[in-house]
Amino acid sequence: MNRILALSWLTFKEGIRDRALMGICIIGLVMLFATIIFTGVFGYDLGKVLVDLNLSTIAFAGLLLTFFVNINLMAKDIDKRTIYCVLSKPLSRTEYIIGKYLGLILLVFIALFILLMVSSGIIWFVKSFYAQIYFKNFSWACFLQACFYEILMFFVLNAVVIFFSSISTSSFLVLLFTIATYITGQTIEEVMQFFKKEAMAEQLPQINQWIIDIAQYIFPNFSAFDIKTLASHGKFLPMEHTMALIGYSAIYTILLLFFASLIFNKREIT
Template identity: 45%
Template sequence: MRSVVALAIITFKEGIRNRALFGIGLMALFLLGLNVSVAGFFMRDIGKVTVDMNLSALNFAGLLLVFFVAINLMAKDIDRKTIHLVLSKPISRSQYVWGKYGGILLFLSVSLAFLFLFSCLTIALLLALYPDYFGAFSWGQFVVAATFVLVKLAVLTAIVLFFSTITTSSLVTLIFSLGSYIAGVTIEEVVFYLKSDWATQERVVSESLRTVIDVLSYLLPNFTVFDFSLEAAHGLPIAFERIVLALGYAGGYSAILLLLAGFIFARREFN
């Protein structure tokens, strides 16, 4: 446990001092600033537009963090053989995986918390400027939606770690993770389309394709589960049960990937 924590700490420090962070942070702050400046152009529902833009900024910044910084935190270790040094210490391979995951998660949480703070400030500012146009806005739902941006990134990070244990280059990891992300965001639409009555009536979906789709819906993460932006934007109620389910889903999926990553990593050779 101590070595896991120690590894998580240096991973976190290595990530948080990365210069790319400034760029990503600046970009997110720019988006938030843009939000403040364009809010006045909308006639009504400024609250909705604000929430949309804030969540998108968090989401976009988070994805950049995962794909440009987090991938490197793991893959550069292997590419540059730093992992040889780390593994020469009394750290098991699965401890390494968990330590890295913890570090990256900490890094993402702290970075996003920082951006979230700014995002809250812009919302507070706009609330003060246009109090009449924030009809259905609720802080609670916004916090839930923002937290689930982090949950989504946590699942994505588990995917990244999993792929870095089976590939030898960070580029391949990047491509696979990006592919999984895109598939994960779109899978729900595809599955429901294929399941819809129109499609089945016409038998465009053969039985075997249906099975493939069913299996895929278990294999790939459904990232839309973590998307509460619509609820936050329109102030719609979020069922507690839905939050619990989504959290359990995220936890289960990530834990399985990390355990598998640990198994694969233990068998892996570093040449």
């Protein structure tokens, strides 16, 4: 366990000192502060607009962080052969995969947590600035629940990064595959619902239906983590839903890390 923690700390340190991370955080902070101005432009439902904009900014920053910092942190190990220094230590390949994953999610968690703190401060400030009638649907619990769901989504997305990094030696391909998975994961539920409509289902060949069914199980359903609209309307999801989503994320992540480790164990580090 010490070895895994040492590697995750090393990965976290390398990531936190990356200037790209600083840039992403600055972009995130600027966007969050801009929500103060944007919210004032709207004449109604200020609470809804505020929550929507803040959650979107946090999600955007998380995506930038995952796509441009975390993928780079993984790919650099193979590209620049820094992996030699890690694997020359008594670490198994599985420990390497877990250590790297923990380092990446710690980085995401810390960065998003800071943005969440700033975001909460901004919401508190804007709320105190305008009449409370504009915020009748606003609920801190809903806002925090939506943030928690977003962070959970990034835990799964970073497992996707690890999985593709174990297959490919090119950081560009890892980026491409991860973006494709993210887009598919965000839209798969809608596509499924569209095709499963009665009229559509009758026209669709059986094979296509199978493909959609299989895709539904293979790709992570990222849209399930996106509850921005509900949060902005002050709708709190029951704890059972949250627990089910935590379970889904944990199973999906463990499976991805398991397969990544299987592949990586077979891989030759030349």
